Amino acid sequence: MRREIPGGNVIAFRFLHTADLHLDSPLRSLALKDSELAGLIGNASRSVFESIVGICLEERLDALLIAGDLFDGTLRSVKTAAYLSRQFRRLDEAGISVYMIRGNHDAEASAVTKQLDLPPSVHVFSGKGGMVRLDDKGVAIHGISFAKKTMPETSLPKFKSPADGLINIGLMHTSIGGSEGHDVYAPVSLAALAAHGFDYWALGHIHKRKVHHENPFIVMPGIPQGRDTGEAGPKSVTLVTADENGIRIEERLTALAEFSAVTIDVRGLKDIEAVRTAIRDAIRTQSEATQSEHAVLRMTLTGQTPLAWRIRRDAELLAEEARQDARETGNVWIEKLYAAPSVPAHLSAKSDTAGPSPVAELEALMRDSIITDEGFCAEADKILSARLGKLPPSLRDHFGKDEAGRKNILDRLLREGCTDVIAALETANLHGED
Numbered sequence: 445m446r447r448e449i450p451g452g453n454v455i456a457f458r459f460l461h462t463a464d465l466h467l468d469s470p471l472r473s474l475a476l477k478d479s480e481l482a483g484l485i486g487n488a489s490r491s492v493f494e495s496i497v498g499i500c501l502e503e504r505l506d507a508l509l510i511a512g513d514l515f516d517g518t519l520r521s522v523k524t525a526a527y528l529s530r531q532f533r534r535l536d537e538a539g540i541s542v543y544m545i546r547g548n549h550d551a552e553a554s555a556v557t558k559q560l561d562l563p564p565s566v567h568v569f570s571g572k573g574g575m576v577r578l579d580d581k582g583v584a585i586h587g588i589s590f591a592k593k594t595m596p597e598t599s600l601p602k603f604k605s606p607a608d609g610l611i612n613i614g615l616m617h618t619s620i621g622g623s624e625g626h627d628v629y630a631p632v633s634l635a636a637l638a639a640h641g642f643d644y645w646a647l648g649h650i651h652k653r654k655v656h657h658e659n660p661f662i663v664m665p666g667i668p669q670g671r672d673t674g675e676a677g678p679k680s681v682t683l684v685t686a687d688e689n690g691i692r693i694e695e696r697l698t699a700l701a702e703f704s705a706v707t708i709d710v711r712g713l714k715d716i717e718a719v720r721t722a723i724r725d726a727i728r729t730q731s732e733a734t735q736s737e738h739a740v741l742r743m744t745l746t747g748q749t750p751l752a753w754r755i756r757r758d759a760e761l762l763a764e765e766a767r768q769d770a771r772e773t774g775n776v777w778i779e780k781l782y783a784a785p786s787v788p789a790h791l792s793a794k795s796d797t798a799g800p801s802p803v804a805e806l807e808a809l810m811r812d813s814i815i816t817d818e819g820f821c822a823e824a825d826k827i828l829s830a831r832l833g834k835l836p837p838s839l840r841d842h843f844g845k846d847e848a849g850r851k852n853i854l855d856r857l858l859r860e861g862c863t864d865v866i867a868a869l870e871t872a873n874l875h876g877e878d
């Protein structure tokens with residue numbers, strides 16, 4: 445592709461493509477139990493916007509493209525509005541324009557959004573869509589916003605045809621063909637996008653980065669800062685250069701804190717000290733491996749081991765030690781340590797010729813009669829309700845969205861509780877040992 449713009453100048457347009465910042469998103473991770481970590485993650489999505497603006501300034505880019513869901517939608521604070529205004533002004537002063545669309549999360553303008561004092565260099569495409577021609581740059585930018593929270597139909601037919609002689613860039617918030625675990629939003633096939641005649645599709649919505657297509661480019665940049673282990677790994681934005689040689693893209697890391705799920709197999713470890721060492725080693729490995737400034741770990745201990753009861757009993761202690769090991773590294777945080785090893789079959793129901801042990805009998809009684817008892821479950825449910833009532837409403841769904849989901853969670857908690865009681869009994873004779 446070699447194009448010249450009228451007047452004979454060659455095209456050179458460089459921009460940053462991002463989406464799904466979800467500013468003011470409520471904390472979804474378990475990190476909220478640790479106020480320092482909660483502070484880090486709470487600020488991360490906001491400060492990542494500052495890093496994005498920083499890249500634009502440093503690279504002297506022409507524009508920043510935001511393909512929807514800049515805001516999470518539910519909690520838009522005046523503080524965030526003021527912060528954003530300031531960041532947009534930094535771009536404006538450097539002569540960098542912003543082109544953005546609204547996604548399903550920020551479709552409807554809140555009172556706070558209306559207060560946003562945006563410089564004229566920020567262009568927000570409407571729900572009807574439109575095109576901005578930058579003839580001096582040899583570029584046309586097209587975009588369509590979500591007008592409301594849902595968009596079951598494709599928005600592609602509303603996009604204009606490519607402008608002749610210009611590089612055409614399209615901003616679209618879409619679930620593409622529909623991805624597993626996501627509702628369908630403005631669905632569109634990659635083939636249809638590729639055939640539309642644009643040179644670069646700047647997509648948003650799916651939080652995992654993927655370059656779906658090259659020539660033309662169809663890019664889902666992913667969330668630039670993960671919010672929990674469901675959004676693990678280093679996160680980034682996409683730097684795009686369009687010039688006489690065509691279009692090139694680069695990934696630029698942005699996440700301040702990177703979430704990782706770390707599983708430690710404790711099979712074969714000979715004692716609890718070896719378990720501690722394995723946890724410490726895993727923390728150090730993550731400390732060196734993380735590409736972001738901070739690593740936030742959800743650790744799980746798995747595998748069959750005779751130490752299973754001991755590990756379960758000491759889970760809190762192991763978690764606290766892990767937090768201290770993490771603190772020493774200076775860049776690792778422990779969001780949660782799950783102690784979920786299992787007991788080898790030959791030890792799980794301790795029985796000898798005299799029949800099952802008293803502990804094994806108690807275990808069977810708890811599992812088969814007590815936690816299945818209607819009255820007992822009703823009591824347990826009351827306790828769960830009281831606890832849930834203390835959580836912010838946005839987090840309650842994590843404990844079951846409906847009756848069945850909630851029953852599942854309660855059942856899991858009761859089973860875990862049984863295992864913990866047995867672990868305490870099985871290890872009662874270990875007191876004093878290390």
Ligand SMILES: [Mn+2]
Nearest residue numbers: 513547548649
């Ligand atoms: Mn979205």
